[in-house]
Amino acid sequence: xxxxxxxxxxxxxxxxxxxxxxxxxxxxxxxxxxPTGKAVCRDVGDCWDCxxxxxxxxxxxxxxRIQYQLAFVPGKLVPVVGPHSVTWTLIDxxxxxxxxxxxxxxxxxxxxxx
Amino acid sequence: MARERVYIDADxxxxxxxxxxxxxxxxxxxxxxxxxxxxxxxxxFIRNSGALSAGMNALNMYVNQGKxxxxxxxxxxxxxxxxxxxxxxxxxxxxxxxxxxxxxxxGLPIKKKADGSYLNRGKWNIEINGSLLKPITAxxxxxxxxxxxxxxxxxxxxxxxxxxxxxxxxxVRDGKYxxxxxxxxxxxxxxxxxxxxxxxxxDAHHRIWYYPFNTGGSYAMCKRAGAKMVxxxxxxxxxxxxxxxxxxxxxxIGMWAPMINAEGEAFMREREEYVKLGGHTAPTPIRVLxxxxxxxxxxxxxxxxxxxxxxxxVDGLKAQYLDISPILVLYWGCNDINPSREPVEIDAGNPxxxxxxxxxxxxxxxxxxxxxxxxxxxxxxxxxxAAPSRFISGSWSCGRLAGRGMAGHIKxxxxxxxxxxxxxxxxxxxxxxxxxxxxxxxxxxxxxDPVEGVFPNQMEWxxxxxxxxxxxxxxxxxxxxxxxxxxxxxxxxxxRREQLQYLVAKDMHxxxxxxxxxxxxxxxxxxxxHIDHRKETRYPGYVNRSDYPEADDANxxxxxTSLWDAKKDELTFGKEPYEQIIxxxxxxxxx
Numbered sequence: 001x002x003x004x005x006x007x008x009x010x011x012x013x014x015x016x017x018x019x020x021x022x023x024x025x026x027x028x029x030x031x032x033x034x035p036t037g038k039a040v041c042r043d044v045g046d047c048w049d050c051x052x053x054x055x056x057x058x059x060x061x062x063x064x065r066i067q068y069q070l071a072f073v074p075g076k077l078v079p080v081v082g083p084h085s086v087t088w089t090l091i092d093x094x095x096x097x098x099x100x101x102x103x104x105x106x107x108x109x110x111x112x113x114x
Numbered sequence: 115m116a117r118e119r120v121y122i123d124a125d126x127x128x129x130x131x132x133x134x135x136x137x138x139x140x141x142x143x144x145x146x147x148x149x150x151x152x153x154x155x156x157x158x159f160i161r162n163s164g165a166l167s168a169g170m171n172a173l174n175m176y177v178n179q180g181k182x183x184x185x186x187x188x189x190x191x192x193x194x195x196x197x198x199x200x201x202x203x204x205x206x207x208x209x210x211x212x213x214x215x216x217x218x219x220x221g222l223p224i225k226k227k228a229d230g231s232y233l234n235r236g237k238w239n240i241e242i243n244g245s246l247l248k249p250i251t252a253x254x255x256x257x258x259x260x261x262x263x264x265x266x267x268x269x270x271x272x273x274x275x276x277x278x279x280x281x282x283x284x285x286v287r288d289g290k291y292x293x294x295x296x297x298x299x300x301x302x303x304x305x306x307x308x309x310x311x312x313x314x315x316x317d318a319h320h321r322i323w324y325y326p327f328n329t330g331g332s333y334a335m336c337k338r339a340g341a342k343m344v345x346x347x348x349x350x351x352x353x354x355x356x357x358x359x360x361x362x363x364x365x366x367i368g369m370w371a372p373m374i375n376a377e378g379e380a381f382m383r384e385r386e387e388y389v390k391l392g393g394h395t396a397p398t399p400i401r402v403l404x405x406x407x408x409x410x411x412x413x414x415x416x417x418x419x420x421x422x423x424x425x426x427x428v429d430g431l432k433a434q435y436l437d438i439s440p441i442l443v444l445y446w447g448c449n450d451i452n453p454s455r456e457p458v459e460i461d462a463g464n465p466x467x468x469x470x471x472x473x474x475x476x477x478x479x480x481x482x483x484x485x486x487x488x489x490x491x492x493x494x495x496x497x498x499x500a501a502p503s504r505f506i507s508g509s510w511s512c513g514r515l516a517g518r519g520m521a522g523h524i525k526x527x528x529x530x531x532x533x534x535x536x537x538x539x540x541x542x543x544x545x546x547x548x549x550x551x552x553x554x555x556x557x558x559x560x561x562x563d564p565v566e567g568v569f570p571n572q573m574e575w576x577x578x579x580x581x582x583x584x585x586x587x588x589x590x591x592x593x594x595x596x597x598x599x600x601x602x603x604x605x606x607x608x609x610r611r612e613q614l615q616y617l618v619a620k621d622m623h624x625x626x627x628x629x630x631x632x633x634x635x636x637x638x639x640x641x642x643x644h645i646d647h648r649k650e651t652r653y654p655g656y657v658n659r660s661d662y663p664e665a666d667d668a669n670x671x672x673x674x675t676s677l678w679d680a681k682k683d684e685l686t687f688g689k690e691p692y693e694q695i696i697x698x699x700x701x702x703x704x705x
Contacts, residue, residue, distance in 0.1 A: 002317060026158045026167045027320075027327050028265070028286055028623055042623065045317040048326050049441040050168035066441060067318040070357045071448035077440060086245055088436050092447040100433045103243040105250075106223040 002044035002065065003030070003053050009061035012037040021053035021062060055081050117543065118290045122263070123531055124153035126520050127296025129268045129281060130303035130332070131156035132164040133506055134470075134495030134513030136255040137213070138300055141517030143258035146524065152260040155283065155294060157303070157626075158327065159264050160252045165304060165325040166506065169245035171364060171437040174505035175210050178234045180705045182207035183696050185238055187704040189503040193472060194397045195700035196348075196652050197673055197692030202501040202512075204695065205482050209511040214240070217510065221250050236367040237705075245437050247506070266292050268331065269546050269629055271299065271339040271491065272534060278339060278491040279532035282542045286626050291543050297529045298490050298520040302513065305468035305475065305496035306330030306637045308574065308630075311582035311589075313463060314357070321441070323352040323359040324466035329630035330637035332497035333467070336477040337636060337678045341486040344499040344675045344690070345474025346637075346644035349465035349656050351402045351592055355418075356459040360439035362418055364431070365458060369423030370394075373405060374457060375413040380422070398472040403655030405462060406591050417457030428454045464588050465656070467637055470496045470504045470512075473656070475640075478675050478690065483523075484516040487677075490529060492516050500673050549619035549628040556618060567618030570627035573609065577635055580605045585642055586657065595661040599646045606638045611683065640676065643685045648674055 003021070012032050013019035021030035021039050029041050030053055039061070041047060054062045064077060078089045084107060088100040126142045128135045131154045139152050146152075156163060177185050186203045190196075214232075218224050223243040225233035232240040255262060268283035280295035307324040314321040337343055354362055365371040372380035372394055379385070382394045382404060391400045408416055420428050431453045435442045446453060469476035476499025477486040484492045493499075494516035495509045504512050523529070549570075556564035563569075581587060584602035586594035614632065619625040650666035651659045665671075672692050676685040698704060 024159050024162045026163045026325075028158065028626060045319050046326070048168070048320050048322075050162075051440055052162045052167055064440075064444070066444050066448055067314065067316075067321065069314065069316070069318055070321070071445050073448070075444060075448035077444040077447065079440070086436075088440070088443075090432070090443060090447045092450070094450075098432070098447075100436055102245060102433060102436055103223045104246045105221045106218060107221065 002047040002049070002067070003041050003062045004065055005039045005041070006061050006063060007036070007038055009059045010038040011059060012039065013058070020056045020058065024052045024056050026050060026052065051079065055079050055086065117547065120285070120290050120292045122153055122292065122294040123151070124294065124296045125151045125524055126153070126298055126300065126517070127280065127294055128152070128154045128260070128300045128302065130301065130495070131160035131252065131255060131262060132302060132304060132495060133166060133251060133509040134302040134516065135300065136160070136251045137510045137513035138302065138494060138517035138520070139260040140254040140258045141514035142521045145518050146521030150521065150524070152258060153294065153296070154255055154260050154262045155266045155268050155281070155292070156262060156264050157267050157286070160255065160262050161249050164248060165328065166248040166251060167325070168439060169437045170242065170247050170506060171244055171434050172235050172239050172241050172368070173214060173507040174239045174363065175207070175503065175508040176214060176232070176238060176240045177207060177211050178232070178237060178240065184704045187696050187698065188238060190696070190700050191703045192397045193502055194399055194653060197500070197671060199501040200693065200695040201482050202479070202498070203504070205515055206501070206504055206508045206511045209514060210507050213511045213514060214507050217250065220253060222247065235363070239363070239367060241368070243437055251510070263292070267626055267629060268303070268335070270542055271301070271335050272538065272542070273339050273488060274532045274534070277489040277532065279534060282539065282546065284546055284625065286622055289622055291546070293534065293539060295531045295534065297531060298492060298523055300492045300494060300516055300520060301332050301336055301477070301497045302493065302495040302516070303332040303497065304328030305466055305470070306333060306634060307466050309467065309578065309581050309634055309638055309641065310464035310585070310587040311578040313461070313588060321358060323354050323361070323463050324468065328496070330467065330633045332493070333475060333640060334633035334636035336486060336491070336493065336497065337640060338680070339488055339491065340678065341488045341491060342478040342675050342677055343476070343640060344478045344673050345469065345476055346467065346640040347648040347657065347674055348474040348653050349641070350468050350471050350473035351465050351656050352463045353402050353405045353460055354463055355442055356461040358439065358442045358445050359463045360435060360442040362460060364434050364438070365418040365420055365423065368434070369420065369427040371418045371420045371423035373401070373460065374417050374419045375408045376415055377413060380419065381408055399653045399655035401655070402462065405460065406655065410591055415459050417459050419457040420453050421455065421457060462588055465592070467641060468496050469499050469502070470509050472503050474500050474502055476500065478673070482515070484519040485523070490523070492520055547625070549617050550625055553618040553620050564618055566616065568613070568616045569618060570624055570631050573613070573617060573631045574634070577606065577609060577631065577638060581638060585645070591658070592656065593658045593660050594645060595659060596646065599642055602642050603646070606635060606642060607683070610635050610639065639685070644674060644676065647687050
C-alpha cells in the first residue's frame with residue numbers, strides 16, 4: 001500500500017526540524033523534492049506498507065493505495081492517530097464506510113480520546 | 115576523496131535497534147550499572163524501524179499454561195522434532211512472562227479475559243493491540259540512556275587477533291564514514307528477506323511477509339568475521355493470505371479456522387496423509403508441505419475457512435488485522451471480500467532466512483552466553499541460530515539475556531578497547547564507498563544507465579532469479595537437488611567473486627541498496643551450501659530434497675555448522691551434537 005502524497009495538503013513539514021515522513025520511514029524512501037518542497041516516495045515498489053508515514057503526517061497528506069495489480073480502485077483506508085488510539089476509516093470501492101477504533105497504549109481508559 | 119569520519123567508543127556496542135537490541139540495551143544498563151557506555155547503531159529511525167514497524171496483534175511466545183519446559187517441548191515438536199538449542203530456549207521461556215509483564219507496564223495494551231488474565235490465543239500466544247509495539251520497544255533503549263545513532267548502515271565487523279574490536283559503516287543521510295569500537299559487540303540486525311523472487315511484481319515486489327529491509331547483514335557480517343554459522347539448511351516458508359502475505363495465526367490459532375482446498379475439504383483434518391502427521395496442529399513445516407501438495411495436485415485454490423471459525427472472533431477480524439497488517443483490510447475492502455462470511459484465500463510466499471521465527475539461521479553461540487565463536491561478539495534476535503520460535507516476546511527476553519551476558523563479560527574479563535589498524539580502516543572505507551566512486555567514473559547511455567555499471571536493483575533481480583530457479587523458490591514448490599544447487603552455487607559465486615566490481619550507486623540511498631545486495635549474496639552462499647550439505651529432508655515443506663527425500667538420523671540428527679575461509683571463499687562444514695534436555699518423544703507435545 002505505497003504512500004502517495006496529495007500536493008495541496010503537504011507543506012513539507014515547515015517548522016519541523018525534519019519532515020516527519022522522511023524522519024520515520026524504515027526504508028529511507030520518503031524525500032522532499034527540491035523544486036516543490038513536497039514529499040514523495042522515491043520508489044513505491046520498495047515500500048513495505050507499514051503505514052508509519054501515513055500515521056505520522058500532521059496534515060493527513062499521505063494516502064496509502066493498494067497496488068492495482070492486487071486490488072481495485074478507489075477504496076481507501078485512513079488512520080487518524082489520537083493520544084491513546086487510532087481511528088481507522090475503511091471506505092470500500094462502492095463507498096461503503098466502516099470505522100474502527102483501536103487501542104494503542106495501555107493506561108486509564110477514561111483518558112482515551114474517544 | 116577524504117570523507118568525514120565519526121569515531122565512537124562503547125562498552126556495549128549494539129548493531130540494530132530492534133526487538134532484541136533495545137531490550138539488550140535496557141538489560142545491560144540494569145546489570146552493568148550507571149557508567150556503562152551503551153551505543154546502538156540503527157540503519158533507520160529507531161522508533162519506527164524493523165519487523166515491528168507495521169505493528170503486531172499477538173505475542174507468540176508466552177507460558178499460558180504448564181511450565182517453560184512444556185513450551186520448549188512444543189517448539190521442538192513444531193519443527194518436526196529437529197534438534198533445537200534447548201538450553202537457550204529454556205532460558206528464554208523462563209524469562210518471557212516477566213518480560214511481557216514489564217512491557218505491559220511500559221504501555222503495551224494486552225487484551226484481557228473477564229477475570230483479568232491475559233487473553234490467550236491457543237496455548238502459547240496472547241493477544242495484544244500492538245500498533246505501537248516498536249515505539250514502546252524503542253523506549254526501553256531510551257530509558258536505558260543508550261546513545262542511539264540513527265541512519266547508520268553497518269557493513270562490516272572488525273576483528274583483531276580473533277576478537278571482535280568494533281565495526282564500520284556509513285551514514286545513510288550524512289554520507290560520513292563511521293568507525294565504532296566496543297568492548298563487547300552485539301549483532302542483532304534481523305534476518306534476510308528478498309533472496310528469492312517475490313510473488314508480486316513491480317510496485318508490489320515488497321508486498322512480502324517478512325520485513326524487506328532486513329537484508330541479511332547480521333549473517334553476512336558474522337560470517338565474514340569468522341563466526342561459526344548454523345541453520346541455513348532451513349528456510350521459513352510463509353503460507354499466508356494470498357497477495358498480501360499477512361500472517362494467518364489470527365485465523366488459524368485465533369479462531370480455529372481450518373485450511374480448506376477448492377473442494378471445501380479441511381484437508382489437515384480429513385486427509386489421512388496429513389492427519390497422521392499431526393492434523394490441524396501439525397508442525398509448521400508440515401502445514402506448508404500439505405498446502406503445497408494440495409496445490410500441486412490441482413486441488414487449489416486453498417483458503418483459511420473463517421466461516422467455520424469461532425463466530426464471535428471472526429466478526430472482529432478486520433479490526434485485529436489493523437494492528438498487524440492494515441494492507442489486508444484495504445485489500446478486502448477493494449476486492450469486495452468479507453472475511454467473516456467467506457473463506458480467506460492463502461498462498462505460499464517465498465522463503466525468509468530467519469532465526470527467531472520457526473527456522474534456525476544464525477550464528478552459533480557458546481552455552482547460554484549469547485557469545486559466538488568469535489570472542490566478544492554476541493548475537494540475539496534473528497541473528498542467533500538453532501533456537502527457533504522465540505518470536506517477539508522471546509526476542510525481547512533473548513535480548514535481555516544478551517545484555518546481561520555482555521555486562522557480565524565486561525565485569526569478569528575486563529576487556530579493553532582494541533587498537534584498530536589505520537590501513538585496515540582505509541581499506542574498509544574504500545570498499546564501503548566503492549559503488550559511489552565507480553558510478554562517478556562511468557559513461558552513460560542516453561537512458562541514463564551506466565555503460566560500465568550495474569545498479570543494485572538489477573543485481574538483486576539477477577540474484578532472485580538464480581535462487582528462484584535453482585534453489586527451490588515458490589515456483590519450484592521449494593524442491594531442490596544436488597544438480598540445481600550446483601548451478602545456483604556456480605552463478606551466485608560468480609556474482610560474488612566477479613560481478614560485484616560492476617556494482618554502482620548513484621547516491622547514498624543506492625549505496626544502502628548496494629550493501630543490501632552484497633549482504634544478501636553472502637547469505638545466498640550460506641543457504642546454498644548448507645542445504646547442499648544436509649543430504650536429507652529434515653524440514654519437509656521448507657526444504658524438499660528430491661534426491662534425499664527422507665530424514666537421515668544416522669548422519670544428520672545434529673546441528674550442521676560452517677566456518678568461512680576468507681582466502682578460498684569457501685565454507686568448511688562441521689557438526690555440533692544435539693543435547694536433549696527435556697526428556698520424551700521429540701515429535702510429541704508434553705501438554
